[in-house]
Amino acid sequence: MEWKLTDSRPIWQQLTEQITLRILKGEYPPGGRLPAVRDLAVQAGVNPNTMQRAMAQLEQDGLAVGSRTAGRAVTEDTAVIQAARRKRAREAVAQCLQILADLGYTREEAVALLKEEWEK
Numbered sequence: 001m002e003w004k005l006t007d008s009r010p011i012w013q014q015l016t017e018q019i020t021l022r023i024l025k026g027e028y029p030p031g032g033r034l035p036a037v038r039d040l041a042v043q044a045g046v047n048p049n050t051m052q053r054a055m056a057q058l059e060q061d062g063l064a065v066g067s068r069t070a071g072r073a074v075t076e077d078t079a080v081i082q083a084a085r086r087k088r089a090r091e092a093v094a095q096c097l098q099i100l101a102d103l104g105y106t107r108e109e110a111v112a113l114l115k116e117e118w119e120k
Contacts, residue, residue: 003044015054
């Protein structure tokens with residue numbers, strides 16, 4: 001598992017985003033156990049407290065559920081996962097469309113470009 005961390009934003013936020021993406025892609029399936037905080041911290045090369053903060057955010061976002069004795073697992077509520085996946089996709093599309101608009105592309109040109117790139 002590769003971790004990409006930069007100094008541009010808080011590490012815990014980057015960790016949260018990367019674990020969220022893994023959940024949304026199905027690398028951590030619904031109901032599946034998440035690795036222990038300490039194990040993830042070692043993998044990412046971060047302090048366990050930083051990873052704990054990221055995992056707490058996943059719980060707050062509804063993507064993970066915690067148990068005092070069994071650790072954390074991905075939520076079994078697939079509607080929550082699908083809603084988060086759709087939200088992430090919409091944000092990516094909006095950002096892409098804004099960049100294309102800034103470059104002077106019309107709506108039709110932007111759609112054509114996206115279709116062209118998708119088919120590659």
